[in-house]
Amino acid sequence: MTLLPIRRVFLIFLVLAFTCQPLLSQEVAKDRFTETSATVPALNDFHMVIFKIWHTAWPNKDCDMLTALLPEIDRGVAAVANAELPGILQEKKAAWRNGVEKLQAIFKEYKVAIEAKQRQPLLDAAEKLHAQYEALVRVIRPPLKEMEDFHSVLYMLYHYYMPQDSLEEVKVSIGQLQEKMAALNKAALPPRFKGKEESFTVARNQLDKAVTELAAMVRSNEFGKIKAAVEATHTSYKALAKVFE
Numbered sequence: 600m601t602l603l604p605i606r607r608v609f610l611i612f613l614v615l616a617f618t619c620q621p622l623l624s625q626e627v628a629k630d631r632f633t634e635t636s637a638t639v640p641a642l643n644d645f646h647m648v649i650f651k652i653w654h655t656a657w658p659n660k661d662c663d664m665l666t667a668l669l670p671e672i673d674r675g676v677a678a679v680a681n682a683e684l685p686g687i688l689q690e691k692k693a694a695w696r697n698g699v700e701k702l703q704a705i706f707k708e709y710k711v712a713i714e715a716k717q718r719q720p721l722l723d724a725a726e727k728l729h730a731q732y733e734a735l736v737r738v739i740r741p742p743l744k745e746m747e748d749f750h751s752v753l754y755m756l757y758h759y760y761m762p763q764d765s766l767e768e769v770k771v772s773i774g775q776l777q778e779k780m781a782a783l784n785k786a787a788l789p790p791r792f793k794g795k796e797e798s799f800t801v802a803r804n805q806l807d808k809a810v811t812e813l814a815a816m817v818r819s820n821e822f823g824k825i826k827a828a829v830e831a832t833h834t835s836y837k838a839l840a841k842v843f844e
Contacts, residue, residue, distance in 0.1 A: 702731045742788070764822065783807075813829060
């Protein structure tokens with residue numbers, strides 16, 4: 600008499616397990632995409648009020664509009680200050696925090712100017728608020744899309760697949776790194792970085808060499824040597840990123 604209920608419970612358990620598995624996989628994929636995406640949603644949202652300030656209120660010297668936008672700015676600054684950087688941007692944490700503190704200080708100037716009904720200080724604070732928003736964008740935005748694409752693959756390789764000793768995923772990632780490196784080798788620096796072209800080329804060539812050596816090493820299946828080559832590639836990428844600091 601007790602076998603039937605037990606069997607039913609077991610069947611229900613199996614159905615739930617198979618049903619939940621795709622959902623769990625989707626959640627893991629979503630979390631990893633978020634972790635490897637060099638974006639801060641709160642900063643993206645803050646652009647909506649910055650756009651109103653910079654393209655309408657400030658050029659028209661509309662202090663009434665700047666005053667009316669205060670609650671929206673307040674919410675935006677608070678959201679940016681409370682935002683957590685994704686894993687791929689953790690090395691930017693100090694620069695980000697410094698930029699956020701400057702943003703908060705400028706917002707205080709903005710509020711003081713409104714309370715004192717000071718027209719020019721309010722316009723000046725609005726201009727600085729826009730400039731500091733742009734500075735925060737530069738902190739997290741990679742100088743080249745090709746560098747961001749390369750780093751997204753390297754991040755998963757370095758922080759997940761290597762520590763987990765997952766040789767198959769390591770091999771797949773290294774193949775992807777070679778593809779991303781080929782695209783990076785063809786990338787041209789934006790005009791604002793022309794003064795860094797020589798140091799960029801030297802660092803990029805070193806990274807290309809490291810990726811080539813890593814690809815050759817992975818065929819050996821010697822995990823210790825592969826780890827050392829991954830470490831060298833990671834160091835070379837950090838040197839390339841440092842060119843733009």
